[in-house]
Amino acid sequence: MKCYLCGKTFFERRYIQTLFKVKVVFRCKSCEKKYPAYVTEQAIPKNSGLIYITSLFKEENNFNLLAYNQEIKKWFLKTINSMNKDDTIIWVDEVSDVLIPYLDLIDNDIYLLSKTLKYFS
Numbered sequence: 233m234k235c236y237l238c239g240k241t242f243f244e245r246r247y248i249q250t251l252f253k254v255k256v257v258f259r260c261k262s263c264e265k266k267y268p269a270y271v272t273e274q275a276i277p278k279n280s281g282l283i284y285i286t287s288l289f290k291e292e293n294n295f296n297l298l299a300y301n302q303e304i305k306k307w308f309l310k311t312i313n314s315m316n317k318d319d320t321i322i323w324v325d326e327v328s329d330v331l332i333p334y335l336d337l338i339d340n341d342i343y344l345l346s347k348t349l350k351y352f353s
């Protein structure tokens with residue numbers, strides 16, 4: 233496989249127990265240690281419900297998000313299992329101050345995945 237962060241080719245070690253299991257990974261072991269995701273969760277109250285914001289990184293970067301497919305998959309599975317059927321899922325690169333008032337117009341809870349962390353006070 234080719235690492236989506238450094239571009240190097242790498243191989244996943246396989247054993248007889250994992251020989252026929254497919255694990256899709258786009259980040260080599262070196263980049264996994266060097267550039268870990270810093271998953272942060274915040275809950276912000278709004279008119280009707282809460283906005284649950286999950287961020288993948290502390291700082292702005294140009295990482296290919298396909299390299300973090302495991303973290304994103306984990307978030308989606310956790311969110312889908314915990315949300316109600318009328319809640320909303322939104323995925324944006326950055327949570328801006330312009331976006332928040334529009335989110336306030338949506339009924340029910342909102343689960344928002346963003347690339348970079350933004351603190352709200």
Ligand SMILES: [Zn+2]
Pocket residue numbers: 235236237238239240259260261262263264
């Ligand atoms: Zn790499």
